[in-house]
Amino acid sequence: MDDEKESLVDQALLLLEQKDYSGLRAFLGELMPADINEFFEELPEEKLIVLYRLLPKELAAEVFVEMDPDRQEYLIRAFSDAELKATLDELYYDDTADIIEEMPASVVKRILNTASPDMRKAVNELLKYPEDSAGSIMTTEFVRLKKNYTVQDSFDLIRHVGIDKETIYTCYVTDDKNHLIGFVTVKDLLLAPLQRLIEDIMTENVIAVNTLDDQEQIAMMFSKYDFIALPVVDNEERLVGIITVDDAIDVLQEETEEDFAKMAAITPNDTEYLKTPVTRIWFSRVPWLLLLMISATFTGIIISKFESALAALPILTAFIPMLMDTGGNSGSQASVTVIRGISLGQVEFSDTFRVLWKEIRVAVLCGITLGIAAFGKVMLVDHLMMGKDEVSWTVALVVSMTLFLTIFCAKMIGCSLPLLAKKIGFDPAVMASPFITTIVDAVSLVVYFVISRQLLGLT
Amino acid sequence: MDDEKESLVDQALLLLEQKDYSGLRAFLGELMPADINEFFEELPEEKLIVLYRLLPKELAAEVFVEMDPDRQEYLIRAFSDAELKATLDELYYDDTADIIEEMPASVVKRILNTASPDMRKAVNELLKYPEDSAGSIMTTEFVRLKKNYTVQDSFDLIRHVGIDKETIYTCYVTDDKNHLIGFVTVKDLLLAPLQRLIEDIMTENVIAVNTLDDQEQIAMMFSKYDFIALPVVDNEERLVGIITVDDAIDVLQEETEEDFAKMAAITPNDTEYLKTPVTRIWFSRVPWLLLLMISATFTGIIISKFESALAALPILTAFIPMLMDTGGNSGSQASVTVIRGISLGQVEFSDTFRVLWKEIRVAVLCGITLGIAAFGKVMLVDHLMMGKDEVSWTVALVVSMTLFLTIFCAKMIGCSLPLLAKKIGFDPAVMASPFITTIVDAVSLVVYFVISRQLLGLT
Numbered sequence A, B: 001m002d003d004e005k006e007s008l009v010d011q012a013l014l015l016l017e018q019k020d021y022s023g024l025r026a027f028l029g030e031l032m033p034a035d036i037n038e039f040f041e042e043l044p045e046e047k048l049i050v051l052y053r054l055l056p057k058e059l060a061a062e063v064f065v066e067m068d069p070d071r072q073e074y075l076i077r078a079f080s081d082a083e084l085k086a087t088l089d090e091l092y093y094d095d096t097a098d099i100i101e102e103m104p105a106s107v108v109k110r111i112l113n114t115a116s117p118d119m120r121k122a123v124n125e126l127l128k129y130p131e132d133s134a135g136s137i138m139t140t141e142f143v144r145l146k147k148n149y150t151v152q153d154s155f156d157l158i159r160h161v162g163i164d165k166e167t168i169y170t171c172y173v174t175d176d177k178n179h180l181i182g183f184v185t186v187k188d189l190l191l192a193p194l195q196r197l198i199e200d201i202m203t204e205n206v207i208a209v210n211t212l213d214d215q216e217q218i219a220m221m222f223s224k225y226d227f228i229a230l231p232v233v234d235n236e237e238r239l240v241g242i243i244t245v246d247d248a249i250d251v252l253q254e255e256t257e258e259d260f261a262k263m264a265a266i267t268p269n270d271t272e273y274l275k276t277p278v279t280r281i282w283f284s285r286v287p288w289l290l291l292l293m294i295s296a297t298f299t300g301i302i303i304s305k306f307e308s309a310l311a312a313l314p315i316l317t318a319f320i321p322m323l324m325d326t327g328g329n330s331g332s333q334a335s336v337t338v339i340r341g342i343s344l345g346q347v348e349f350s351d352t353f354r355v356l357w358k359e360i361r362v363a364v365l366c367g368i369t370l371g372i373a374a375f376g377k378v379m380l381v382d383h384l385m386m387g388k389d390e391v392s393w394t395v396a397l398v399v400s401m402t403l404f405l406t407i408f409c410a411k412m413i414g415c416s417l418p419l420l421a422k423k424i425g426f427d428p429a430v431m432a433s434p435f436i437t438t439i440v441d442a443v444s445l446v447v448y449f450v451i452s453r454q455l456l457g458l459t
Helices: A002-017 A021-029 A033-041 A045-054 A057-066 A069-078 A081-090 A093-102 A105-114 A117-127 A151-164 A186-191 A215-225 A245-263 A278-295 A297-305 A307-312 A315-343 A349-385 A393-423 A433-456 B002-017 B021-029 B033-041 B045-054 B057-066 B069-078 B081-090 B093-102 B105-114 B117-127 B151-164 B186-191 B215-225 B245-263 B278-295 B297-305 B307-312 B320-343 B349-385 B393-423 B433-456
Strands: A170-174 A180-185 A229-233 A239-244 B170-174 B180-185 B229-233 B239-244
Touching (some): A002 A021, A002 A033, A021 A045, A033 A057, A045 A057, A069 A093, A081 A105, A093 A105, A093 A117, A180 A186, A180 A229, A186 B186, A215 A229, A245 A315, A245 B320, A278 A297, A278 A433, A278 B320, A278 B349, A297 A433, A307 A315, A315 A349, A315 A393, A315 A433, A315 B278, A349 A393, A349 B278, A349 B297, A393 A433, B002 B021, B002 B033, B021 B045, B033 B057, B045 B057, B045 B069, B057 B081, B069 B105, B081 B105, B093 B105, B093 B117, B170 B186, B215 B245, B278 B297, B297 B307, B320 B349, B320 B393, B349 B393
Antiparallel strands (some): A170 A180, B170 B180, B229 B239
16 A cells, blocks of 8 residues: 555656646546645645645645644745635634644634634634543534424435535434434435434434543544544533544544553654654653653662672672563553553553452462573573572572562552552553563562572671 | 443443333433443343343344353353344344354354345355455445436435445445446435436545455554545455444554553453453463563673673662663663554655664764763762762763663664564564563663773773
């Protein structure tokens, strides 16, 4: 699929070089907006306006929505008022609101002045809602029916207004106070006799969300209930908009990428990696590295406390990395599992004890397996093969016991911290590998030294 | 939202205790299939069949699709042939195929014997496609139009066959050889005059996928192009099925969870965490822990090679955890970023040099920042505050130089390994934190000891 895309871009670039604009227009007309945008991204900004003017009005607007804010701003500044108006007229209200949020004040002013009064009103409404709320991703364009309409009336209405509506496949039924009382799908309408009343075919049991509900929870509802649209009501249960499945998918992906970033100790950032300036990447990574480095000081302190022990039996140092890494890995296995469970709404704080009990048993199993493996490995590799006499079977025992206890503590910490974070209103995703590792390092070292003191009689 | 759900389940359980079956039927009738299933999951299996029989036929089938395989199998065994037939008749072909894939042979046999000839044929077709292919997630039920149909004909056809079709909002136009030549949306049909010919309103530039295309790439197309359905063609370009947006969302989520698992060194497993048996969790985690533990042997070997140096200046040991962790974190920041870029199709092997060049600059910035911070921290905390005289400014210099080089190597390894893995056909997701950490540990130790030997004149 990618190669195909590549070659498309090349063909278009060729036509451009040949200044074959009519050919280019025909060619672009065949592409999807997202692909045209990818092609545009290969171009220097100054070429942009020329090509943009080649596109048919509706397609042009669809491409415009796909562009990154910098290029949108560049185009808006390059537009004549007429061109700006033409573009805005083709945009959906929610897309316009999204674009405005990214623009500097001067551009916003120009957009709002050029927009139709309806759009201006709708956009101002949409801009009121907090980021990540249902209101911020909904559209105010949808088909509104009354229960005393016939199927025929409804089709006439859809034909009349439908062309401007983002989705017409689910029509919502409201009473005279604009309260949501049901919905009918176009499928229902098509399969019903034309004279049937909406109230006879509508589904009254309609799931709606509030304008202030969290967008991630709503996106999850789409995947759970297989909706293609979901109505949004205000605090008085009045229907104010709908959220469409394509926006829900975008939210799901956005939130997932944020989690991946946080779990790798990176501040999330919504621009594509290759398009993000080096300094911004640096800035999104370095604070976490600093924080984690400083917190690693404790492990250092612990080690220096046991300097004498290490001096007495230097070989003990050789096992430190293995013990710390295994602890870190065991911990993050548990934490990542629980973090995802929380994000997917499968694990809640009330499940803490079920989770702990599960992880205790898993930890014991993993601990035993690795403990035995480690004992064997130390005796076989270090003692026999490498012939290190100082690696006695007691040392091997110390290592494998430490490993067992480290894994146990790691799993406990790993599974409980995300739940705790969630409880106190922190983002569980931050409690992933890096933090768990730092904590588990300290724990494993203490365990290691305490056990070696006991079994090896070191001071 | 969750509390709401909880209380629903409680109400239903209450009605059940009161044996108020008519009340229960009415109550369940108001719920979404997914919610009914969640309620059923609270119940012992033997109660299942009683309640299932309370549900209206269509709803019952929708709930059945939501259930986990064990309960589906239990129900099928409990069904009379008539009940099984009634349920199957309500199922979509692709759902039936999915269910069959999870059932033991005896149950499969019974299902196929009971199913209608059409369903049997369709299901057998669907089962032929490899897992994770377009064919395995498509449905063979869709509306097929001819270009010489009128809009009126099309509506009649939709009314006639539509009720059984999973999605009717996009209708596909095929020629007499069944080749895909275009599509019309119901929106197009509604907005066109009834006597208009399909060939006049259909969109000829239709994006289709092949039955063998990878499901993840296809799911990405949905999010990129905002499709609600996508046609699937065979190698002869004949239309064989469609993929609907709800299945695409499921694929997106499935693949995401697999990546999260792999990146935490866990073998992916598609059952909910709290429902997964302890032994299976253990089995999905322990092999990776073992592998990583064994590979950590090298770091051990490196340390013992430098035993004398550590013995001469024991304080050096205290900085090992901090150096290793910072290296690991820097490395996974780079690897996770690149891994996600690859999954999202934003980074390809051909970008390797752009990626390296970006990471080189980020690494230098991070390295300098942390190097300076570390120098200050060591001099301030360890030297002054803790008054360790052995921590000279040379030691501090050794630590900060090691940190700089470690971060640099870590970022290089972290960003290049996933691309390399992709190139040689490995899953890049496996090249995440755990593996990067193990490799970076070894690197950081070598750097550490070489530098200390040079600057501190240790042998």
